[in-house]
Amino acid sequence: MRRYELVGRRDLALRDVPVPQPGPGEVLIRVGACTICNRSDLVYYHYLGERDHCAQGFFGHEVSGTVEAVGAGVTRTEPGARVFARAPLSGGYADFALVREISVGHLPDQIPFEQGAILQLLPLAVHATRGVRLGDRVAVIGQGPVGLMTLQVLARRGASDIVVADLDPWRLERSRALGAHRTVQTDDAAREDWSALGGEFDVAIDAVGTPYTANACVGLVRHNGLVVLLGTHHVDTHVTFDLVAWEKKGLRIHTSAEPTDPDRAAAMKVAERLAPGIELAPLLSQAYPLERLPEAIERLSASSVLDPAESPRAQAGPPPRTLKLAIVP
Structure with missing residues (x-):
C-alpha cells in the first residue's frame, strides 16, 4: 500500500x-x-529533529474510512462499518491505517x-x-478547526454566553453561523489587550496554544473561574x-488531554451521540488526492502560530480562507 512518511524536517516520502x-x-x-492537523502535523513537519515530541506522534492522525479487518476481541465495530478514528498506530496518509478499537467511533451514513x-x-x-456547566459564560480564543468544534459543543452543553476571538474575520463569519453569541477580531500586534472580549467569564478556553493566548485566559475569567488549555503548545513548549x-483569583485549570482509556472511551461515547448534529461542511476547505499532500501542507504552513512567540512572524495570521484540508487516497 501507499503511505506518506515524514522522513526528515520538511521532507516527505511516498x-x-x-x-x-x-x-x-x-x-x-x-x-x-x-485531514491535516493544523497544529500537530504541521509542527512535526517543520520541527522534526528540533523538538523531541515531534518524533513521538504519528504523522496523519485524523482518519475516516471503512473497517477492513478487526483483531481478536474487537466488539465495537466490524468489517464494512463506516468509522472515524483518532490516534492511529500507523500514519493516516495512506491506503490503510491501524487503530486501537477504543479510538474508533461510528460515522453516520450521511457524513462524507x-x-x-x-x-x-x-x-x-x-x-x-467537561468543566462547563449549564448557564456558564465562556470565552474561546481561537476559531480554527478545534475552536469551531468546541464552539458547537459549548452550545450543546448549555453555555449561556459564548464569546469567541480570532485574528481572521473570515473565520469569525463561520463562528457566527455556528452559534457564537459575540465575535471579536483581535490584533496580533496588541497581544496583551483582550479588553474587547469583556471579562468575568466562568470559563476561558485557549484554542490556539501560544503563551499569549494562554495568559489571556487567566485575565478573562472570574474568581474561581476555569482556564482550559485546548490548543497544543507544540511550538512554545x-x-x-x-x-x-x-x-x-483561585483559578482552576485543566487540559484537553485524555490521560486514561476510560477517559477516552467516555469522550468517544458522547462524541458518537453528538456527531449527527455537528456542522462539518463549514470546517472543510478543500480535499486533495494523496499525491498532493505536500501542496496541502505548504498551504497550511502560511500560519503565524508556527513561529515561536518571541520571534519575528513570517505570517500575519492563519492561512487565508482555510480551515481543514482533507487528503483522499
Whole structure:
C-alpha cells in the first residue's frame, strides 16, 4: 500500500509499505480521508529533529474510512462499518491505517469521509469542555478547526454566553453561523489587550496554544473561574505565568488531554451521540488526492502560530480562507 512518511524536517516520502495486520483489540481501516492537523502535523513537519515530541506522534492522525479487518476481541465495530478514528498506530496518509478499537467511533451514513475525518476533533472538544456547566459564560480564543468544534459543543452543553476571538474575520463569519453569541477580531500586534472580549467569564478556553493566548485566559475569567488549555503548545513548549494572579483569583485549570482509556472511551461515547448534529461542511476547505499532500501542507504552513512567540512572524495570521484540508487516497 501507499503511505506518506515524514522522513526528515520538511521532507516527505511516498513509500510502498506492507498493509498492517490488526492484533488483539486493533482495527484496520481502509482510509477514506485523513485531514491535516493544523497544529500537530504541521509542527512535526517543520520541527522534526528540533523538538523531541515531534518524533513521538504519528504523522496523519485524523482518519475516516471503512473497517477492513478487526483483531481478536474487537466488539465495537466490524468489517464494512463506516468509522472515524483518532490516534492511529500507523500514519493516516495512506491506503490503510491501524487503530486501537477504543479510538474508533461510528460515522453516520450521511457524513462524507472528507468531513468525517474532522470528527477526530469532537471527542477532544467534549473532554475539553467537561468543566462547563449549564448557564456558564465562556470565552474561546481561537476559531480554527478545534475552536469551531468546541464552539458547537459549548452550545450543546448549555453555555449561556459564548464569546469567541480570532485574528481572521473570515473565520469569525463561520463562528457566527455556528452559534457564537459575540465575535471579536483581535490584533496580533496588541497581544496583551483582550479588553474587547469583556471579562468575568466562568470559563476561558485557549484554542490556539501560544503563551499569549494562554495568559489571556487567566485575565478573562472570574474568581474561581476555569482556564482550559485546548490548543497544543507544540511550538512554545514552556509557558510562563504570573502565579500570583492565579493565586489571587483561585483559578482552576485543566487540559484537553485524555490521560486514561476510560477517559477516552467516555469522550468517544458522547462524541458518537453528538456527531449527527455537528456542522462539518463549514470546517472543510478543500480535499486533495494523496499525491498532493505536500501542496496541502505548504498551504497550511502560511500560519503565524508556527513561529515561536518571541520571534519575528513570517505570517500575519492563519492561512487565508482555510480551515481543514482533507487528503483522499
